Amino acid sequence: MFKFKWNLKNENFWSLVALLLGALIVLLPLFVVFITSFMPVGSTLGIWTQKNWTLANYRQAWEQGKFLLAFANSTLVAIAVTFFQIITSALAGYALARLKFRGRQAIMLIVLATLVIPFQLLVIPIFLVLKWGHLINTYWALILPTAVNGFGIFLLRQYFQTIPLELEEAAAIDGANRLQILWRVMLPLARPALVTLFLFTFIGEWNDLFKPLVFTTKPELRTVQLALAEFQEQFTNNWPLMMAAVTISTIPVMVLFFIGQKQFIQGIAATGIKN
Template sequence: MPKKYLHQSISRLSKSVNLGVLLLGAGIVLLPLGVVFLTSFASPGATPGLLPRSSWSLVNYREAWQRGSFLVAFANSTLVALAVTAFQIICSALAGYALARLKFRGRQTLLLIVLATLVIPFQLLVIPIFLVLKWGHLINTYGALILPTAVNGFGIFLLRQYFQTIPMELEEAAALDGANRWQILWRVMLPLSRPALVTLFLFTFIGEWNDLFKPLVFTTRPELRTVQLALAEFQEQFTNNWPLLMAAVAIATVPVLLLFLIGQRQLIQGIATTGIKN
């Protein structure tokens, strides 16, 4: 009996320690976000901090929304993010299924080439991409914001790995019922790959929403301004109105934060079940 109680005590202590470490980590991660939101409600001229404010006001949010023209910026960022995400999901599904299931010469070499693209920074390719866009008369258009990242090696590899976790017997049963490759992909594989698709959707959408580089390099028209470009305009050279800047940051952060909270369960499942499998 004493050994049993000792074991239970050690188990409870271990759980308490793990919980404490997780809470500490969560606090460290959420601390900057807390500073942003608390400062955004402060009076103009205040400095960032977690100390209680003597006055709370939404005036910073109203001014930031009007000054940043966030309605147009939100529309542009949403359009670009959804378009890029749709292209990446379609292309990644097709290429990932081919690399996972089809047998053809050079498949492993092609997979290595796809993986090699993950280590090439986008900034390294900006000059040839700019020249191609200029040749196609796409500079200062939505095409310049969508096409350069319409395909991504990460999405191809992610879906390829997830497709390999699905039993071959399901495809064989569908083939016996008369389904061809296209029908197997769209009616069997993709419905079973929902966690991986949601994971790819979240990664791609959030990445495009937070992207500043493409709009900064490929566009100059105010009507094509995205959320990150609008946010960059609040940073001044010598001084900063911190409450106004933090209100703008909060406005830009809330949509992707809500999107992540909605899809977090599928995201965790997609990452957890996508292993490295040859």
């Protein structure tokens, strides 16, 4: 039988304590949100003394927020943006990692520079371009502005550099061209990095409020975050109802993260091996 020895001089013990405290700090607000969502409307926020728990908040939040439509729109936008980012990041990342051409380092510096430019700073020129292309109030207005991302390019470039060059040389000897090497050799080996990029992009698009708020006004294009924002009133807030809506909007991304967490950790760890 396994026995844990409480050795205060053991570094692993203090690491475990620090991790448990960190987990408690992170999970406590989520616990409060989840518990509050089951409280009756109009009740005081006495979590430990509450007796009358109810599921009515979830039913009302789902109907009032029209989450079925919001889930469909957010899923469509998130998957489309993720698809475009994976394609563009794989092509650009592979070129910057393996191809030798003049100006490669300068292009890499430009890619990294885009990471420090806030999206809000570019919203006016992006809005004018979308208006010129008659894309305002369309799904493309939510997809195209973030179809390419410097973080994705950097992430895959770093991972591609960790893959042995001999594998590409063997594929080239067999007659494969660059695109075939990328598709059949590099991308299957870069699965952890691809899953990491997928999770980052999908969750980021799912939680994005800025683009739908600026580039769309049609009710049929409302996303999860727009639906969630409508639960916050100016002078009063129905906290149990709002917490139920927050829980509903959070469940899909939590499930997605738990499914891909193993590949996510591998991708983050591997992309820092080689510069």
